[in-house]
Amino acid sequence: MQLGQPSRTALSAARGRALHQSSDEPRVFTDALAVPLAEAAENALGNGYDGNDIPDEARLFLAMRHRFAEDALASRASEIEQVVVLGAGLDTFGLRNPYPHIVVYEVDHPDTQTWKRQRVVDAGIVAGPSLRFVAVDFETDALANQLRDSGFDDTVPTFFIWLGVVQYLTANAIDTTLRFIADLRAPAQLVLDYSEPPSALPPQRRALVEMLSEIMTGIGEPWLSLFTGDEIDDKLTDFGFGEIEDLDWQQMIDRFAPGNTAVDQVGGHVLRAAHRGRTFDAVE
Numbered sequence: 001m002q003l004g005q006p007s008r009t010a011l012s013a014a015r016g017r018a019l020h021q022s023s024d025e026p027r028v029f030t031d032a033l034a035v036p037l038a039e040a041a042e043n044a045l046g047n048g049y050d051g052n053d054i055p056d057e058a059r060l061f062l063a064m065r066h067r068f069a070e071d072a073l074a075s076r077a078s079e080i081e082q083v084v085v086l087g088a089g090l091d092t093f094g095l096r097n098p099y100p101h102i103v104v105y106e107v108d109h110p111d112t113q114t115w116k117r118q119r120v121v122d123a124g125i126v127a128g129p130s131l132r133f134v135a136v137d138f139e140t141d142a143l144a145n146q147l148r149d150s151g152f153d154d155t156v157p158t159f160f161i162w163l164g165v166v167q168y169l170t171a172n173a174i175d176t177t178l179r180f181i182a183d184l185r186a187p188a189q190l191v192l193d194y195s196e197p198p199s200a201l202p203p204q205r206r207a208l209v210e211m212l213s214e215i216m217t218g219i220g221e222p223w224l225s226l227f228t229g230d231e232i233d234d235k236l237t238d239f240g241f242g243e244i245e246d247l248d249w250q251q252m253i254d255r256f257a258p259g260n261t262a263v264d265q266v267g268g269h270v271l272r273a274a275h276r277g278r279t280f281d282a283v284e
């Protein structure tokens with residue numbers, strides 16, 4: 001990220017979700033706040049709202065990953081007491097949380113979060129009492145301390161949403177975050193997405209991904225961590241996660257947009273994993 005500026009990829013993701021609401025048929029992911037928040041963001045930058053530069057397949061991927069996350073949460077909502085949106089960007093879940101018993105912690109880099117909070121006000125959206133903002137730089141700050149200072153309870157079941165973020169983090173920051181989740185004293189669910197390295201993609205797709213990678217480096221948000229399915233599976237397993245459900249592009253299409261012929265470009269996956277929490281045996 002460019003120091004002192006909000007994440008540009010957070011804005012792109014917000015534009016993609018907003019355009020999905022109005023332009024994509026059938027709609028895969030419904031987000032009533034996506035358009036007003038994206039408009040407020042564009043207006044603040046003086047751009048005027050126009051999401052037309054977000055390619056069809058990128059919008060579809062965004063829609064499918066958020067749908068996957070919110071479906072997974074919905075199916076467990078009765079047992080979950082906290083949701084942590086890691087690297088929240090302009091994600092709106094915390095602003096439209098439909099579960100009165102769930103507290104939402106929105107974690108993001110301070111530069112993005114400060115900017116987002118002002119855009120929420122600009123859009124006339126009122127953050128409810130169940131939402132807490134927690135400013136954290138995953139590379140340098142102690143997520144555990146910041147969350148606990150904000151009231152996070154590590155003894156109750158928690159659902160983590162970590163979308164569009166791991167590729168921008170170092171291996172160390174990813175491991176520190178996974179260790180934090182694995183060390184909680186209650187069960188946790190985690191949804192994240194990741195992209196495969198060019199070497200794992202069919203040869204005809206590699207040039208495009210390498211070009212995109214250079215663009216990301218140019219805007220100050222380089223792709224630092226890409227994984228094959230086996231690599232992420234091994235990492236999660238090493239941290240004690242299980243029940244790993246990993247969907248590739250075609251599996252996402254089959255579930256959320258059957259018949260859609262959009263073609264994957266970057267080897268994107270979304271996955272869910274569960275952790276039982278640190279047991280007393282492990283603590284002693």
Ligand SMILES: C[S@@+](CC[C@H](N)C(=O)[O-])C[C@H]1O[C@@H](n2cnc3c(N)ncnc32)[C@H](O)[C@@H]1O
Binds near residue numbers: 010091168169
């Ligand atoms: C592509 S955006 C995704 C935002 C959001 N999750 C979404 O799906 O729209 C990447 C997000 O990661 C956050 N991020 C990147 N590096 C970070 C870091 N070192 N610490 C905290 N957040 C970071 C950015 O601020 C940004 O919100």
